[in-house]
Amino acid sequence: MASEFNLNCPAPLSNYDKVLLGHGSGGKLTAELIKNIFLPAFQNPYLAELGDQAIVNVNGVKIAFTTDSYVVNPIFFPGGNIGELAVNGTVNDLAVGGARPLFISAGFILEEGFSLSELCAVVESMKKACERAGVILVTGDTKVVEKGKGDKIFINTSGIGVIEHDVEISPRKVKPGDKILINGPIGLHGIAILSRREGIEFEIEIESDTAPLNFLVQDILSVSKNIHWMRDPTRGGVSSSLNELAQSSNLGVEIWETEIPVPEPVKAACEMLGLDPLYVANEGKLIAVVAPEDAEKVLEAMRNNPLGREAKIIGEITEEHPGVVLMKTAIGGKRVVDMLAGEQLPRIC
Amino acid sequence: MRFIDEYRDLKLVQAYVEKIHEITTREWTIMEICGGQTHTIIKYGIDEMLPDKINIVHGPGCPVCVTPLEIIDKAIEIASTPGVIFCSFGDMLRVPGSKKDLFTVKSEGADVRIVYSPLDAVKIAIKNPDKKVVFFAIGFETTAPANAMAVWRAKELGLKNFFVLVSHVRVPPAMITILESPWNMINGFIAAGHVCTVMGYEEYEPIAKKYKVPIVVTGFEPVDILQGIFMLIKQLEEGRYEVENQYTRSVRREGNIPAKQLIFKVFEIADMKWRGIGLIPQSGFKLKKEFEEFDAEKVFSTVADINTEESQICISGYVLQGVKKPSDCPAFGTLCTPLNPLGAPMVSSEGACAAYYNYGRLKT
Numbered sequence: 001m002a003s004e005f006n007l008n009c010p011a012p013l014s015n016y017d018k019v020l021l022g023h024g025s026g027g028k029l030t031a032e033l034i035k036n037i038f039l040p041a042f043q044n045p046y047l048a049e050l051g052d053q054a055i056v057n058v059n060g061v062k063i064a065f066t067t068d069s070y071v072v073n074p075i076f077f078p079g080g081n082i083g084e085l086a087v088n089g090t091v092n093d094l095a096v097g098g099a100r101p102l103f104i105s106a107g108f109i110l111e112e113g114f115s116l117s118e119l120c121a122v123v124e125s126m127k128k129a130c131e132r133a134g135v136i137l138v139t140g141d142t143k144v145v146e147k148g149k150g151d152k153i154f155i156n157t158s159g160i161g162v163i164e165h166d167v168e169i170s171p172r173k174v175k176p177g178d179k180i181l182i183n184g185p186i187g188l189h190g191i192a193i194l195s196r197r198e199g200i201e202f203e204i205e206i207e208s209d210t211a212p213l214n215f216l217v218q219d220i221l222s223v224s225k226n227i228h229w230m231r232d233p234t235r236g237g238v239s240s241s242l243n244e245l246a247q248s249s250n251l252g253v254e255i256w257e258t259e260i261p262v263p264e265p266v267k268a269a270c271e272m273l274g275l276d277p278l279y280v281a282n283e284g285k286l287i288a289v290v291a292p293e294d295a296e297k298v299l300e301a302m303r304n305n306p307l308g309r310e311a312k313i314i315g316e317i318t319e320e321h322p323g324v325v326l327m328k329t330a331i332g333g334k335r336v337v338d339m340l341a342g343e344q345l346p347r348i349c
Numbered sequence: 350m351r352f353i354d355e356y357r358d359l360k361l362v363q364a365y366v367e368k369i370h371e372i373t374t375r376e377w378t379i380m381e382i383c384g385g386q387t388h389t390i391i392k393y394g395i396d397e398m399l400p401d402k403i404n405i406v407h408g409p410g411c412p413v414c415v416t417p418l419e420i421i422d423k424a425i426e427i428a429s430t431p432g433v434i435f436c437s438f439g440d441m442l443r444v445p446g447s448k449k450d451l452f453t454v455k456s457e458g459a460d461v462r463i464v465y466s467p468l469d470a471v472k473i474a475i476k477n478p479d480k481k482v483v484f485f486a487i488g489f490e491t492t493a494p495a496n497a498m499a500v501w502r503a504k505e506l507g508l509k510n511f512f513v514l515v516s517h518v519r520v521p522p523a524m525i526t527i528l529e530s531p532w533n534m535i536n537g538f539i540a541a542g543h544v545c546t547v548m549g550y551e552e553y554e555p556i557a558k559k560y561k562v563p564i565v566v567t568g569f570e571p572v573d574i575l576q577g578i579f580m581l582i583k584q585l586e587e588g589r590y591e592v593e594n595q596y597t598r599s600v601r602r603e604g605n606i607p608a609k610q611l612i613f614k615v616f617e618i619a620d621m622k623w624r625g626i627g628l629i630p631q632s633g634f635k636l637k638k639e640f641e642e643f644d645a646e647k648v649f650s651t652v653a654d655i656n657t658e659e660s661q662i663c664i665s666g667y668v669l670q671g672v673k674k675p676s677d678c679p680a681f682g683t684l685c686t687p688l689n690p691l692g693a694p695m696v697s698s699e700g701a702c703a704a705y706y707n708y709g710r711l712k713t
Contacts, residue, residue, distance in 0.1 A: 018456045028688050267350055331362040331571050333394020335708035
């Protein structure tokens with residue numbers, strides 16, 4: 001039994017022996033933490049799916065279960081705040097599993113000295129977000145940490161939902177020829193946050209796209225049984241989600257730069273800051289992989305929903321280059337879109 | 350985006366690609382100096398569109414990549430000192446020193462901050478009079494005016510808590526080093542538009558003449574790069590070796606005179622070490638004597654003893670001189686990746702190795 005007792009962490013963490021901010025970026029460092037530390041400790045078939053939610057079967061009912069923590073800084077940003085984000089984020093993680101979100105919980109970690117009026121504003125917007133998404137907040141917890149040991153407010157939300165159809169949404173269902181759809185313009189949330197955090201002011205205010213996607217998901221599931229995969233591309237952006245898709249399906253992902261909707265202000269901000277919109281976070285976007293014969297139908301269903309007016313088909317699944325995301329550039333070249341290594345760093349010049 | 354989309358126009362790109370194919374009759378090896386141009390070439394797949402006869406090699410123009418290991422180690426030492434706020438451009442944080450990087454120092458509790466402008470570091474110094482604020486002043490001639498301005502402002506304001514760790518490099522001496530190298534195979538240069546926006550291109554004229562190499566000052570968008578390559582190949586095919594300016598919307602022959610004046614008020618030309626290449630005479634800037642009080646290396650005297658040797662495995666020196674391509678390195682994409690970089694060109698997105706890895710992995 002002695003061999004099981006090992007004080008040394010076996011994980012080779014790319015030479016880092018401490019947690020870096022990059023470990024929370026949603027890119028490769030995060031994936032390494034999960035693969036090397038969390039998965040080996042808790043191995044089970046539900047976790048091994050590595051979805052945004054676990055799907056469990058309880059007495060014949062398929063239930064989706066998820067959890068997420070919110071530490072966004074600043075807590076109020078153009079287009080939303082940490083409370084609304086905490087509700088929508090968990091709703092969306094359930095929705096992209098094909099579930100109808102029902103109940104959520106909230107855990108608050110508050111810093112000593114945090115203003116109660118700000119807390120009220122956060123809670124008020126959580127209430128509105130619950131109403132909008134049609135979920136009920138049924139349980140919660142509050143902890144307070146000493147001043148300086150937290151940053152105003154951190155929120156954890158967990159949620160459960162039911163799956164009331166027999167569509168299997170899984171990388172196993174993804175096939176060459178499938179189309180890749182997105183419900184609208186990318187990069188808004190990340191740039192909205194950054195514009196406040198770095199004290200950078202843009203001439204046009206960029207607002208976060210935070211929104212609950214569950215009704216949009218219901219709309220597309222009502223027109224097609226051939227939805228093979230869904231994700232909300234949050235941290236790490238569209239590129240990280242598509243890399244996960246390429247790797248978990250072991251197929252190639254091809255996207256078309258001219259078809260990917262990037263709003264002008266996001267483009268301009270990214271040009272200035274040396275960032276790539278494909279890696280910038282979204283909070284109200286849905287990527288869906290759909291059988292080719294249903295792609296137009298699903299696109300139309302998306303466009304009929306207020307959250308999908310600018311939906312587009314941005315690419316397709318290929319047999320070539322399995323595990324790799326390739327982009328056809330606007331000028332006719334091709335390039336690999338890799339997963340982000342750590343944090344996206346602004347380039348020097 | 351106005352003034353950008355025009356330079357990413359598919360029809361114009363195709364027209365230039367066609368014209369380049371038409372005029373190319375021989376094998377030519379050309380080098381783009383600047384990392385920003387390397388980035389565009391690989392990001393848009395431009396190298397794939399050119400005739401096989403044109404061999405593009407990527408020059409030493411990534412400031413992050415050529416900053417010597419020794420300076421990184423000094424930065425890490427200073428950043429780890431209690432009471433210091435260390436400010437840097439973002440992509441310097443992940444450059445490995447001999448033992449760790451600035452991200453690790455940050456995770457150990459040091460106050461390391463990413464700034465977008467050296468003047469932001471000056472503001473931080475004003476707001477934190479009880480701290481020593483150090484700005485990592487690196488880069489080519491492009492960042493020199495802003496870095497000089499920060500020091501100038503600090504002097505005007507009488508700041509006693511603002512310092513700069515300077516590792517500034519200049520393009521022309523590096524070009525001469527490459528041309529005089531026994532392995533040199535460069536027939537022509539795509540010169541860096543941003544460097545020339547500041548410095549102009551007068552100083553390139555004697556280089557073109559002496560070494561009989563054409564030089565085209567070029568911008569950074571796909572159409573710029575293709576037009577620059579077209580102008581360069583045209584000169585080569587016609588047997589000319591002149592300095593031409595493709596980037597006329599930004600560059601004048603004499604450069605930006607007030608910016609140049611400011612640089613030489615604060616800095617003077619000095620010998621400088623380059624990562625992977627070694628010492629190049631007259632290839633850098635250091636603070637002038639009258640600005641010595643802002644020199645972090647003088648204030649944090651313990652760093653004077655740091656003398657770090659470069660890694661033996663990485664071939665970045667050859668890559669930076671254009672003698673080898675990133676994919677020639679046995680460690681490329683296996684031992685050395687953006688997540689676990691052995692050498693600096695894999696760290697910055699402007700680095701040749703990272704550009705190859707991120708955008709062109711399939712070709713290897």
